[in-house]
Amino acid sequence: MIRFEHVTKRYADGTAAVDDLSFEVAEGELVTLVGPSGCGKTTTMKMVNRLIEPTSGRILLDGEDIATIDPVQLRRRIGYVIQQVGLFPHKTVLENTATVPHLLGWKRARARERAAELLDLVGLDPGTYGDRYPDQLSGGQRQRVGVARALAADPPVLLMDEPFGAVDPVVRERLQSEFLRLQSQVRKTVLFVTHDIEEAVRLGDRIAVYGQGTIEQFDAPAAVLGAPATPYVADFVGADRGLKRLSVTPVEDGDLEQPPVVHLDDRLPRKLGARWAVVLDADENLHGWISAERAATGTGTVRERARRMEAWLPVGASLKQAFATMLQHDAGWIAIIDEREKGRFLGVLTPARLHEALRRSIGADARDVPRDEVDVETVSSR
Numbered sequence: 001m002i003r004f005e006h007v008t009k010r011y012a013d014g015t016a017a018v019d020d021l022s023f024e025v026a027e028g029e030l031v032t033l034v035g036p037s038g039c040g041k042t043t044t045m046k047m048v049n050r051l052i053e054p055t056s057g058r059i060l061l062d063g064e065d066i067a068t069i070d071p072v073q074l075r076r077r078i079g080y081v082i083q084q085v086g087l088f089p090h091k092t093v094l095e096n097t098a099t100v101p102h103l104l105g106w107k108r109a110r111a112r113e114r115a116a117e118l119l120d121l122v123g124l125d126p127g128t129y130g131d132r133y134p135d136q137l138s139g140g141q142r143q144r145v146g147v148a149r150a151l152a153a154d155p156p157v158l159l160m161d162e163p164f165g166a167v168d169p170v171v172r173e174r175l176q177s178e179f180l181r182l183q184s185q186v187r188k189t190v191l192f193v194t195h196d197i198e199e200a201v202r203l204g205d206r207i208a209v210y211g212q213g214t215i216e217q218f219d220a221p222a223a224v225l226g227a228p229a230t231p232y233v234a235d236f237v238g239a240d241r242g243l244k245r246l247s248v249t250p251v252e253d254g255d256l257e258q259p260p261v262v263h264l265d266d267r268l269p270r271k272l273g274a275r276w277a278v279v280l281d282a283d284e285n286l287h288g289w290i291s292a293e294r295a296a297t298g299t300g301t302v303r304e305r306a307r308r309m310e311a312w313l314p315v316g317a318s319l320k321q322a323f324a325t326m327l328q329h330d331a332g333w334i335a336i337i338d339e340r341e342k343g344r345f346l347g348v349l350t351p352a353r354l355h356e357a358l359r360r361s362i363g364a365d366a367r368d369v370p371r372d373e374v375d376v377e378t379v380s381s382r
């Protein structure tokens, strides 16, 4: 979809902001560009919508060399979101959002309708916020309007330059979650610039870690964290990358242990064959758990002795959420259910299995690192 071929940008004073860059962003993929200040991220991005022209090399959009496309036409195909949102102060939120459809010559009613739809999509009620002016919004709300405006003409490509950089960490996390939800619906091809590795890891399908004008590693977040390509990348992602990996590794079916299972209407078993068993209802949905001790000291059915289960998560939740849930409930294991199937019980995750899952994910992502050579705590470089 977006393809860089040996692209170099040298400014008049000789600075090579970007040096012989080649990479590709697939359709519907979100790639984060991350690196320290001045490494060339913004220059890379601005070359895509021709705000900056490369010194050499070429950039293809859907196979077409962008140098041959009229910049105004090109920019209509590309949504652009920046940190200083750049909303027009004298226009309402609705008018701001409808800017591009207006420029494209849409009828006023249709443009406003589309703008209202998009405000809804980014979590702003058009009835409440549509007629306000930008200075009547919080920073986070302004960013949402910026995203809505960039999406208004439904461009296939989005360029986002530190779009959530100006808001506090709490709002920022919320905007990131909302954006991920939005992206799962609209599936744009996105280039996202950030200097924050946490943000890069959380949002990117793949991450490009920049050195000085070049990409040091271009890979899935789990692979960058699990097997940094160079000491520079290892240093940049930080010594706590094992912890960061937890947030990008989902719990999968294959990670789970299968404990003994009893059903609510079973007669209490004399012996469980384990210290505890999971209790399911007649539909195989999770109800709770029962200890061997409570099973042995009662009569009647499991229902009367079972305890409710607090510590559970849906499959696909991150290992970080799983770990946090274990800590929160002081639990040695948590139940994993399938929310898409009305909460069907899938198995349990234990600390040992969590550790295994981390190894599994590094093995899967960093294909050239043999699984048995992966040490979750100490992998530093290949």
Ligand SMILES: Nc1ncnc2c1ncn2[C@@H]1O[C@H](COP(=O)(O)OP(=O)(O)OP(=O)(O)O)[C@@H](O)[C@H]1O
Residues within 6 Å of the ligand: 011, 012, 013, 015, 016, 017, 035, 036, 037, 038, 039, 040, 041, 042, 043, 044, 195
């Ligand atoms: N117009 C310009 N003339 C000369 N040098 C420039 C110009 N614009 C940028 N540079 C230099 O090019 C390099 C890359 O800049 P760029 O803005 O792409 O970095 P960045 O990674 O986006 O940094 P930041 O995170 O601080 O925004 C820097 O060394 C910068 O000083």
